[in-house]
Amino acid sequence: xxxxxxxxxxxxxxxxxxxxxxxxxxxxxxxxxxxxxxxxxxxxxxxxxxxxxxxxxxxxxxxxxxxxxxxxxxxxxxxxxxxxxxxxxxxxxxxxxxxxxxxxxxxxxxxxxxxxxxxxxxxxxxxxxxxxxxxxxxxxxxxxxxxxxxxxxxxxxxxxxxxxxxxxxxxxxxxxxxxxxxxxxxxxxxxxxxxxxxxxxxxxxxxxxxxxxxxxxxxxxxxxxxxxxxxxxxxxxxxxxxxxxxxxxxxxxxxxxxxxxxxxxxxxxxxxxxxxxxxxxxxxxxxxxxxxxxxxxxxxxxxxxxxxxxxxxxxxxxxxxxxxxxxxxxxxxxxxxxxxxxxxxxxxxxxxxxxxxxxxxxxxxxxxxxxxxxxxxxxxxxxxxxxxxxxxxxxxxxxxxxxxxxxxxxxxxxxxxxxxxxxxxxxxxxxxxxxxxxxxxxxxxxxxxxxxxxxxxxxxxxxxxxxxxxxxxxxxxxxxxxxxxxxxxxxxxxxxxxxxxxxxxxxxxxxxxxxxxxxxxxxxxxxxxxxxxxxxxxxxx
Numbered sequence: 427x428x429x430x431x432x433x434x435x436x437x438x439x440x441x442x443x444x445x446x447x448x449x450x451x452x453x454x455x456x457x458x459x460x461x462x463x464x465x466x467x468x469x470x471x472x473x474x475x476x477x478x479x480x481x482x483x484x485x486x487x488x489x490x491x492x493x494x495x496x497x498x499x500x501x502x503x504x505x506x507x508x509x510x511x512x513x514x515x516x517x518x519x520x521x522x523x524x525x526x527x528x529x530x531x532x533x534x535x536x537x538x539x540x541x542x543x544x545x546x547x548x549x550x551x552x553x554x555x556x557x558x559x560x561x562x563x564x565x566x567x568x569x570x571x572x573x574x575x576x577x578x579x580x581x582x583x584x585x586x587x588x589x590x591x592x593x594x595x596x597x598x599x600x601x602x603x604x605x606x607x608x609x610x611x612x613x614x615x616x617x618x619x620x621x622x623x624x625x626x627x628x629x630x631x632x633x634x635x636x637x638x639x640x641x642x643x644x645x646x647x648x649x650x651x652x653x654x655x656x657x658x659x660x661x662x663x664x665x666x667x668x669x670x671x672x673x674x675x676x677x678x679x680x681x682x683x684x685x686x687x688x689x690x691x692x693x694x695x696x697x698x699x700x701x702x703x704x705x706x707x708x709x710x711x712x713x714x715x716x717x718x719x720x721x722x723x724x725x726x727x728x729x730x731x732x733x734x735x736x737x738x739x740x741x742x743x744x745x746x747x748x749x750x751x752x753x754x755x756x757x758x759x760x761x762x763x764x765x766x767x768x769x770x771x772x773x774x775x776x777x778x779x780x781x782x783x784x785x786x787x788x789x790x791x792x793x794x795x796x797x798x799x800x801x802x803x804x805x806x807x808x809x810x811x812x813x814x815x816x817x818x819x820x821x822x823x824x825x826x827x828x829x830x831x832x833x834x835x836x837x838x839x840x841x842x843x844x845x846x847x848x849x850x851x852x853x854x855x856x857x858x859x860x861x862x863x864x865x866x867x868x869x870x871x872x873x874x875x876x877x878x879x880x881x882x883x884x885x886x887x888x889x890x891x892x893x894x895x896x897x898x899x900x901x902x903x904x905x906x907x908x909x910x911x912x913x914x915x916x917x918x919x920x921x922x923x924x925x926x927x928x929x930x931x932x933x934x935x936x937x938x939x940x941x942x943x944x945x946x947x948x949x950x951x952x953x954x955x956x957x958x959x960x961x962x963x964x965x966x967x
Contacts, residue, residue, distance in 0.1 A: 430850070432849035432850070433805060433847070433848075433849045433850070433851060434804075434805065434849070435802045435803070435804060435805065436793060436794035436795075436802055436803045436804065436805055436807065436809070436846070436847035437791070437792075437793045437794075437802050437847075438785065438786050438791070438792050438793075438847060438851030439786065439790075439791050440785065440786035440787050440788045440789055440790040440791070440792075440815075441788050441789075442788065442789060443788060444638075444641060444642060444645055444788055445788075445789070446634070446638050446788075446789050446816045447637070447638060447641075448610040448634060449610055449633065449634070449637045449638075450527060450608045450609070450610050450612070450614075450633040450634075450637070451523075451524060451527035451528075451614060451633050451636065451637060451672065452524070452527050452528040452605075452608060453610075453637075454637050454672065454675050454676060455485075455488065455489050455492060455524055455528075455675055456489060458485045458489075458675045458676075458678050459485045459486050459488070459489035461678060462485050462651075462652070462678040463484060463485055463486035464484050464485075464486065465484060465485050465652060465678050465680065466482055466483070466484055466485075466680045467483055467484060467485040467487075467488045467674070467675070467678075467679075467680065467681065468482065468483045468488055468517060468520065468680075468681050468683060469481075469482045469680065469681070469682045469683065469699065470482065470516075470517050470683060470685075471656065471657075471682045471683050471684045471685060471691070471695045472685050473688075473691055481517060483517070485675075485678065488521075488524070489524075491521055492521055492524035492525050492528060493525075493528060493605065494525075494595060494598045495521045495522060495524065495525025495528075495595065495598070496524075496525040496526075496528035496529040496605055497529075497597075497598035497601040497605070498525070498594055498595050498596075498597040498598040498601070499525055499526065499529045499531060500529050500601050500603065500605070500606075501597035501598065501600050501601040502556070502584065502597060503529075503531065503555055503556060503584075505529060505530035505531060505606045506530060506531065506532070507531045507532070507555040507556070508531070508532045508534050508552050508553055508554045508555055508581075508616060509522070509526050509531050509532065509533060509534060509554065509555065509556050509557075509558070510533075510534040510535075510536050510548070510549060510552065510554040510556065510557040510558070511523075511533060511534070511535060511536060511557075511558050511661075511662070512536040512538065512540075512545070512557055512558065512559040512560070512568055512572065513538060513558065513559065513560040513563070513568075513588060513661075514538050514560065514563050514660070514661075514685060514686050515657070515660060515661050515666065515683050515684060515685050515686060516560070516588065516683075516685065517683060518558075518588055518591055519661045519667075520661065520667075520671055520683070522558060523661070523667055523671060526614070527608070527614050527633065528605055528608070529605065529606065530605075530606040530607075530608045530612065531614075532613050532614060532615065532616055532630075533614065533615045533616065533667075534548065534549075534552045534554050534616045534628075535615065535616070535617050535618070535661070535662040535663070535667065536548055536549075536557070536618075536662060537618075537660075537662050538560075538563045538564070538566065538568065538660075538662065539564075539566065541566075541571070542571050542574065542575060545571060545572065545575055546575040546578055546579060547626075548618055548626075548628075549575065549579040549581075549582055550578070550579050550580070550581075551628060551823070551824070552616050552618075552628055552823060553581040553824075554579070554581060554582055555581055555582065555583055555584065556582070556583065556584035556585070556586060557572050557582065557584075557585055557586070558586045558587075558588060559572050559585065559586070559587060559588065560587070560588050560589075561587060561588075561589055564686075569585070569587050572585050573585060608633070609633075610632070610633045610634040610637070611632050611633070611634055612632060612633055613630050613631065613632055613820055614631065614632060614633050614636065615630075615631040615636065615667070615668075616628045616629070616630055616631070616823055617629050617631060617663075617664055617761045618761075619760075619761050619762070627822040627823075627825055627828055628822060628823035628824075628825075629761045629762045629819045629822060629823075630819055630820045630821050630822070630823045631664075631761075631764055631819050631820070632819075632820055634816055635763075635764035635816055635817045635818070635819070636668050636672055636764055637672055637676070638789075638816055638817070639668060639669065639672075639763075639764040639765070639766055639787070639817050640668050640669050640670075640671070640672030640673035640674075640675075640676055641672070641673065641676035641677075642766070642787050642788050642789075643669045643673050643757065643766050643769070643787075644669075644673040644674070644676060644677050644679070645677075645788075646755070646769050646771060646787070646788075647673075647703065647730045647732055647755060647772070648729065648730050648753070648755075648771075648772045649677065649679070649702055649703050649729060649730050650677070650702075651677050651678050651679075652677075652678055652679065652680070653677070653679050653680070653702040653703065653729075654679065654680045654682065654699050654700055654701045654702050654703075654727070655670070655673075655674050655679045655680065655681050655682070655701065655702070655703050655705075656682045656684060656692060656695050656696050656699070656701040656703070656704060657670045657671070657674070657681050657682060657683045657684055657705075658684045658687050658692055658704075658705065658706045658710060659705060659706065663761075664761055664764065664765040665705070665734070665765070668764060668765060669705075669757070669765070669766060670705065680699070682695050682699050682701065687706070687710055687713075689710070689713040689714045689716075689717040689719075689720075690717055690719050692704075692710075692714055693714060693717060693719045693720055693723050693725075694719070696723070696725055696728070697723050697724055697725060700727040701725070701727060701728065702727050702728060702729050702730065703728065703729065703730040703731070703732070703752075704728060704730075704731050704732070704750065704752075705731075705732040705733070706733060707733060707734070707948030708733050708738050708742065708948075709887070709948060710948075711731070711733060711742075711746055712742070715745065715746070715749055715750075716910070720749075725750060725751070726751065728750055728751060728752040729752050729753075730752055730753065730755070730772065731746055731747070731750055731752050731753065731754040731755070732754070732755045732756070732757060733754070733755075733756055733757075734756060734757035734758060734759075734766075738754075738756055738779075738780060739780060739877060739880040739881055740776060740777065740780035740781070740881070741881060742780075742880075743776055743779050743780045744776055747776075753772035753773070754772075754779050755769060755770045755771065755772055755774075755779065755784070756769065756770050756779055756782075756783055756784065757769045757783075758783035758784070758853075758855065759813075760841055760843075761819075762818065762819045762832065762839055762841070763813055763817045763818055763819070763839055763841075764817040764818075764819070766787055766817075767786065767787055767790055767792060767813040767815075767817065767841075768783045768784050768785060768786055768787065768790075768792060768813075768853055769783070769784045769785070769787060770782065770783065770784030770785075771784065771785070778852060781854060782848075782852040782853060782854050783845075783852075783853050783854070783855055784852060784853075785850070785851050785852060786813070786851065787815075787817070789815055789816055790813060790814070790815040790816075790817060791813060791814045791815055792811065792812070792813050792847070792851070792853065793811075793812045793813075793814075793838065794807070794808075794809045794810065794811060794812070794845055794846060794847045794853070795809050795810050795812055796809050796810075797809060797810045797859060800834075805847060805848060805849050806846055806847075806848065807846060808844055808845070808846045808856050808871065809844070809845070809846075810840060810841070810842065810843065810844060810845075810859055811841045811843040811844070811845040811853065811855070812838040812839060812840055812841065813838070813839050813841065814836070814837050814838045814839065818833060818837065818839045819833075819839075821833075842858055842859045842860060843855055843857075843858060843859065844856040844857050844858065844859055844861075844862060844871060844873075855873060856871040856873045856874070857871045857872045857873040858952075861891075861892070861952055862892075863890075863891075863892035863900050863902055864892070864899055864900055865892075865895075865898045865899065865900050865901060865902065865930055866898045866899065866930065868930050870892075870902060870930070870931050872889075872890035872891070872892075872952075874927075874931070875890045875902070875904070875923065875927070875931065875933065876888050876889070876890050878922075878923060878926055878927070879904065879906070879919065879923070882919065882922055883909060883912065884908060884909055884912040884913070884914065884915065884918070884919070885906055885907075885908070885909060885912075885919075886906075886907045886908055886909040886910065886912070887906075887907040887939075887942060887950075888904060888905065888906050888907070889904075889905045889939075889942060889950045889952055889955060890902060890903070890904050890905075890933065891903045891904075891905060891952050891955050891956050891959075892956070893935060893956060893959055894960065901934055901935060902931065902932070902933040902934060902935070903933060903934075903935040903936070903937065903955075903959065904919070904933035904935070904936050904937070905937045905939045905942070905955055905964075906919070906936065906937065906938055906939060907938075907939045907940070907941070907942065908938065914936065914938045914967060916936035916967045919936070920932060920933070920936075935966050936966060936967045937959075937964050937965075937966060937967065938967055942955075943955065
């Protein structure tokens with residue numbers, strides 16, 4: 427096998443296998459049901475006790491119930507309708523995901539943590555015709571909230587409680603038509619961006635992008651047909667509903683759906699069902715390692731670990747592989763690209779797994795450009811990460827100006843991420859374009875500081891943020907959550923960084939954090955930290 431020719435500019439093209447297939451989500455599910463009808467496709471991963479029974483579906487049963495859901499939807503709503511789902515991880519969420527796809531409708535995903543004004547915004551902006559909602563979750567009175575905002579959501583004609591699911595399904599018997607023809611390029615999911623920089627926009631995603639992205643993810647992850655996948659990521663996020671759900675169906679996996687993340691439950695489910703893979707943001711994986719049940723658990727069937735959405739330092743990658751006995755990979759992307767655009771491989775070195783985001787996904791292009799000129803940069807220079815291919819969203823729903831800003835005339839999605847590419851096509855992420863700190867004309871990339879601080883034993887989590895300053899424009903602030911049993915000693919950390927960094931990069935302001943503000947996908951909301959500091963809510967150490 428010939429060695430690849432080293433790149434001379436920061437433009438890499440992914441391999442051509444697996445190919446891109448023109449499939450809908452319905453096609454994908456039907457194919458799985460035909461190929462593996464008796465294979466368990468979905469298990470309800472709830473805690474046992476008090477008579478609880480974990481429901482389960484074979485792929486044949488999953489298809490039958492999804493088609494019934496589609497007919498029940500068509501009894502009430504026309505193809506093309508936008509249908510919101512506001513719930514934690516329950517099997518009915520997935521039945522609606524498949525049912526909407528089969529009925530030619532668009533799923534609108536809603537974070538269960540949303541409050542009244544956030545819900546009203548999403549329902550109104552998405553033009554949702556209906557919302558399926560659990561009565562409450564974690565003290566959030568969701569059904570009452572939905573009923574309270576209905577009058578302010580002009581398109582919202584129906585609120586359906588998941589407690590009334592059987593009554594809703596009965597409508598399928600009254601629908602006498604056929605399921606509609608659906609094209610692979612049709613929109614199927616409206617996912618609202620995480621909001622790391624402000625109010626969310628609705629990324630309108632299509633069948634072709636989601637089906638292929640999920641398949642290519644599990645293929646690169648290195649798991650086999652019929653394996654077991656414990657699903658910990660929230661379904662309202664693409665990490666759950668796309669790479670999790672659709673990835674599982676593409677390889678006929680048994681998906682064990684965790685209702686809500688609790689490390690002890692994940693350990694028990696992984697052991698009970700002999701899970702072969704574990705996916706979670708770094709805080710999830712660390713919580714599993716630190717749980718008292720971990721030491722006595724047999725997790726030997728694990729063959730693949732994966733994380734994304736946040737920095738994973740080298741020492742954590744080594745720890746995960748050592749303690750869980752499986753190769754680690756990192757995924758990178760965003761909602762707007764269905765969502766994965768780059769990913770490491772299980773066979774990559776520890777240094778590449780911790781320090782890079784890997785190579786472009788199959789049939790995907792990645793380019794690093796000068797944010798001002800748009801020119802492709804030489805190898806090794808930091809610029810904006812762009813991606814192009816089958817995976818890019820249609821648009822930000824009814825936001826033409828924002829869409830034009832995100833997707834240029836040549837089809838490149840401008841992600842707003844800062845990265846550099848080496849001559850193999852591997853990229854390192856340096857932060858967000860909007861997160862870049864400009865102190866006295868010097869560019870400072872928070873990622874560099876965060877990597878160093880993560881490696882310190884006293885640091886559990888960290889966010890480095892640019893804070894407004896009259897003299898310098900911005901100064902560097904470090905928000906630290908201490909590691910268990912540790913305390914933040916700012917002089918110690920300052921001295922530690924000074925051993926590695928130029929003086930102008932070293933934080934001058936330090937803050938101890940009990941809990942960070944996170945997006946639904948596990949990313950720290952730096953803009954909130956910055957605004958809280960401006961509002962006087964933080965005191966320096």
